[in-house]
Amino acid sequence: GENVEQHPSTLSVQEGDSAVIKCTYSDSASNYFPWYKQELGKRPQLIIDIRSNVGEKKDQRIAVTLNKTAKHFSLHITETQPEDSAVYFCAAHSGGSYIPTFGRGTSLIVHP
């Protein structure tokens, strides 16, 4: 089955800095890669996703890049703000499967 590794487990940045979270996956048939944000005490929510036919996707201050050859994808957050502090999960869907395999999560802390 699919295996997703996520790094780092904790990331601490100053407000205004950029943050990058990286994930690798094992199944070359995976074709959908979502990112979820879970604020403290709240439910995870989808913030951005990318399909395997696209190399990069942006939405305001967040972007996701995908390298199919290397089987890794990354979340980029620019101009970080304290409200970006949360746990971020990457996931991969193996070809045709509606069931995600999640990474272990990254706790992002943005210091004002």
Added chain:
Amino acid sequence: DGGITQSPKYLFRKEGQNVTLSCEQNLNHDAMYWYRQDPGQGLRLIYYSQIVNDFQKGDIAEGYSVSREKKESFPLTVTSAQKNPTAFYLCASSIDSDISYEQYFGPGTRLTVT
């Protein structure tokens, strides 16, 4: 804050007791899922159901049971056979379509077993 709901928010039980966690959705989603969240472990799949009256084991199904008698409801029972039941449990649902794979999560239930 409708969509998908879980109850109760906090649950306390004595060791050796079975306990059932509720999950209800009004999104008309076919698929529903149960995850367990432990610190540093991410979201691990317990059970999932893609249609009424059918469900499949996930990666950590031992000690858990589910039922799917209605499209809207997917309760999870944590049995006394689950060795480490104290955790945060998340229910989710999805359209189960190529249009969207997005998972919609409930607010979670924190179970503490002593």
